[in-house]
Amino acid sequence: MPLRKCFAFLFVLGYCVCVNAQSRKVEGFVVTNSNDTINGFIYSKSLRNGTAVCKFKKSQSPEVNNFHPFEIKSFGKDSTLFESRKEYLRKSGKTGLSEFYKIVFDGKLDILLGNNNKFFIGTDTSRLIYYLNRKDFLYYLTNDQPELRPLIEEMKFTESKFVDLMIAYHNSLNITDYKAYLKNYSDVHLDIFAIGGYNLSFLTTQAEIGKAINYSTSYSPMVGYGVDFFPSFRSREAIFSINLQNRFLKELFQNQSVSQFGGSATYNDILYEGFVFEMPLGFKFQRFIKRNAKLYVMPGFIFKKYIPNQARTITDDISNGEVTTTVIENEYYTRSSALSFFISMGIEKKLKNKKKVFIDLNADRMGTFEFQRYSLSLSIGYKFLSFKFDGK
Numbered sequence: 001m002p003l004r005k006c007f008a009f010l011f012v013l014g015y016c017v018c019v020n021a022q023s024r025k026v027e028g029f030v031v032t033n034s035n036d037t038i039n040g041f042i043y044s045k046s047l048r049n050g051t052a053v054c055k056f057k058k059s060q061s062p063e064v065n066n067f068h069p070f071e072i073k074s075f076g077k078d079s080t081l082f083e084s085r086k087e088y089l090r091k092s093g094k095t096g097l098s099e100f101y102k103i104v105f106d107g108k109l110d111i112l113l114g115n116n117n118k119f120f121i122g123t124d125t126s127r128l129i130y131y132l133n134r135k136d137f138l139y140y141l142t143n144d145q146p147e148l149r150p151l152i153e154e155m156k157f158t159e160s161k162f163v164d165l166m167i168a169y170h171n172s173l174n175i176t177d178y179k180a181y182l183k184n185y186s187d188v189h190l191d192i193f194a195i196g197g198y199n200l201s202f203l204t205t206q207a208e209i210g211k212a213i214n215y216s217t218s219y220s221p222m223v224g225y226g227v228d229f230f231p232s233f234r235s236r237e238a239i240f241s242i243n244l245q246n247r248f249l250k251e252l253f254q255n256q257s258v259s260q261f262g263g264s265a266t267y268n269d270i271l272y273e274g275f276v277f278e279m280p281l282g283f284k285f286q287r288f289i290k291r292n293a294k295l296y297v298m299p300g301f302i303f304k305k306y307i308p309n310q311a312r313t314i315t316d317d318i319s320n321g322e323v324t325t326t327v328i329e330n331e332y333y334t335r336s337s338a339l340s341f342f343i344s345m346g347i348e349k350k351l352k353n354k355k356k357v358f359i360d361l362n363a364d365r366m367g368t369f370e371f372q373r374y375s376l377s378l379s380i381g382y383k384f385l386s387f388k389f390d391g392k
Contacts, residue, residue: 028077050115069098107178188389189230197379215253340366356383
C-alpha cells in the first residue's frame with residue numbers, strides 16, 4: 001500500500017526535525033573561572049533547565065568543548081544565563097557539588113532554577129545557594145523590608161512571581177543594578193486559518209474470508225478552516241500549539257470486475273459515493289529552521305462523519321446473447337462515523353504583514369475487519385486572523 005511508505009516518511013522526517021533541533025547552535029559566551037569571557041556558539045540542548053554540561057564551540061574553531069560546572073563560572077546568551085553554584089544543604093550543614101543553575105533574577109539577591117524546576121536563592125557575594133521549599137527563608141532574607149511580607153504570603157512559586165518580588169525588594173532599597181532573565185512569555189494566542197488542498201483515499205473491503213476487494217483511488221479537492229491555540233505556557237517562539245480543523249471533501253470508490261464461464265459472463269460494478277466531514281485534533285510541535293520559517297510535526301486524533309450519497313452494485317449477466325441487469329442497493333462500506341489517529345508534517349512561514357502561510361502533508365488510517373481506508377492529503381493554509389487573551 002503506497003500510504004504505508006508515506007507514514008514511514010513522516011515518522012522519519014519528524015525524527016530528523018527533533019535531532020536537528022538538538023544540534024542547533026546559538027550565539028553565546030562562556031565565562032571561565034579566571035573571569036575571561038569567550039564568545040562562540042552554544043548548543044541549544046545545553047540551554048535547558050538542569051543541564052549538566054555546556055556544549056560550546058569557539059567562533060573560529062571546529063573543536064567542540066564540553067564544559068562541566070567545576071570548569072567554568074557561567075555561560076549563556078543575552079536572554080539566558082547559567083551559573084555554576086553549590087547548594088548549601090541545611091539539614092546536614094554540608095555543601096553540594098558544583099552544578100549549573102539557570103538565573104531567573106540577578107541582583108543583591110539571586111533567584112535560580114535547578115533540576116525539576118526547583119527554585120533556589122543566594123546572594124551576590126557568595127557562590128552558595130539555598131533551596132526554596134518554604135517561604136521562611138524569603139522572610140528572613142527580606143526582613144529589612146517588612147512591607148513585603150504580605151506580598152510573600154500571597155505569592156506562588158513561579159518565575160514571574162519571584163521576579164515581581166525581587167524587583168519590589170530592590171526598588172525599595174533604591175538598587176537599580178539588577179537584571180531579570182524571565183522567559184519572554186506572550187499572551188494566550190489563537191490563530192484562525194483557512195485551508196484548501198487535495199485528498200487521496202484508498203479503500204479495501206472484505207467480501208468474504210480471504211477475499212478482499214480493492215477499489216480505485218478516490219481523488220477529491222478539500223476545503224476547510226481551523227485554529228491554532230497556543231496555551232499560556234508557550235514562549236514567543238511558539239514551539240507548541242493545539243490544532244483543531246474542520247475539513248470537507250468528497251469520496252468516490254469504484255470496483256469493476258468481470259468473470260467468465262463458458263459462453264456466459266458476469267460484470268460487476270460496485271460504487272460507493274459520499275461526502276466526508278473531518279475534524280482532526282492535533283498536537284503541533286514546531287522548530288525554527290530560519291527566522292520566519294518553522295518545521296512542525298503533528299500527531300493527533302481524527303473524527304470522521306460520513307454522509308453517503310449512493311452505495312450500489314450493478315450486475316450484468318450475459319448468457320446466450322441476453323443481458324440481465326440487476327441493481328442492488330448496498331449498505332455503505334462504513335458506519336456513519338469513526339475515530340482514529342493521524343500524523344502530519346509541514347512547514348510554516350511568517351509573512352511581512354504578520355500573516356502566515358503553511359504547507360501540510362497529512363496521513364491517516366482507519367478500519368475494521370470489514371474495511372480498511374487510508375487517506376493522504378496535501379493542503380495549503382493561510383492564517384488571516386488572530387486573537388490574543390490575557391495569559392497571566
